[in-house]
Amino acid sequence: MPLLLEIVTPERLAFSDTVDAVVVPGIEGELGILPHHTPLLSTLGLGELRIRRDVSEESFAIVGGFVQVRPDKVVVMAETADMSSEIDLERAQEARREAERALETGYHEGADLASARAALQQALLRIRVAERRHREGPRHR
């Protein structure tokens, strides 16, 4: 039985297709989902979402949100979802440097340190997801 995966963010439908399996960054650790999974609703942390279908693997950088799992359908509701191939590595690195600077100086465009920390984490995640892709290329089995 195919598993339908949808990734939605407040601004768009980021992904909608059938997949063989998906690994999501659940709040209590990574969560691998195959077809016929028991109904589940979990909050998501910040991390990498990996999709496996046929011979290829794709990944998204996910920040926060929820996953709703039904036996034939998985819906990921994330704050942001960036496909690894769409991540602009230079911009992510720029964001990282900026966040690090903000943490050092204790100043972040008027906002608090918590948001600088969140920005840093997000930048690091994007870099990780994008670099893995660059290193390995689209993976084939």
Added chain:
Amino acid sequence: MPSPREIRRRITSARNIKQITRAMQFVAASKLRRAQESTLSARPYAEKIEEVLADLATVLGGDEHPLLARREGGLRLIVLITTDRGLAGPFNTNMIRFAAREISESSGELTVITIGRKGRDAMRRAGVPLEAHFNGFGDRPTFADVIPLARLVTDDYLTGKVDRVDIMFTQFVSTLTQRPTLETLLPVEPSGDTEGIPGNQFIFEPGAAAVLEQLLPRYVATRLFQAVLETKASEESSRMVAMKNATENADELIEDLTLSYNKVRQANITREMIEISSGAQAR
């Protein structure tokens, strides 16, 4: 009878105005297309969040979270969504008239948060107490834009400063119809569970109450975001129609003026001919 030169001048200025209104019509049309796309692509997330909330509501009682708790009376907060710019036909006027009627009919105390300059100016003139004001969110509102607003509204509700929150926005029905709408935002009212598996068959991680805690603020932000997007699409379609009418009116005016210009010109020629021929006869 105006002089031919006077009429020519008026034709030229009508032409210039027509050029501007036509340009604005096309700009509005393309912005409308974009706003409609944004509204459509934001819909799946909103629907999903609503569905999850309904699932949670079947498992949890009504008073599991302060944002669900209903409070009687007290201070009512209205979030009035308008835009910054005019020249959009009756769009902002309709919204403001709708809001003014609701406010004057409302018994009890209320306060207003305005989005968009037009709404703020009108509320100030009417002497309605303003809690806060946000400028319009530009041509392309993003989810991040509404987060400060969502936070302010939920904080006010959670601290008990206000006891009910309503949103007023213009619903985009079609290019020709936009409807001023009033919806209750807080307390949150989960809709009935409509699709698929009943909520009580789900496993909640880390727990239903914890998921709800995460979900509610996002739900509030999503509702506000939707209202902002609908208003944006309504604004552009209203502007597009208004500018189309203005262009057509300019066309009509130019036609009328050209006709009377030709009449005046004809009359002048005829008069000169008579003068010449009567001058010739007199000799």
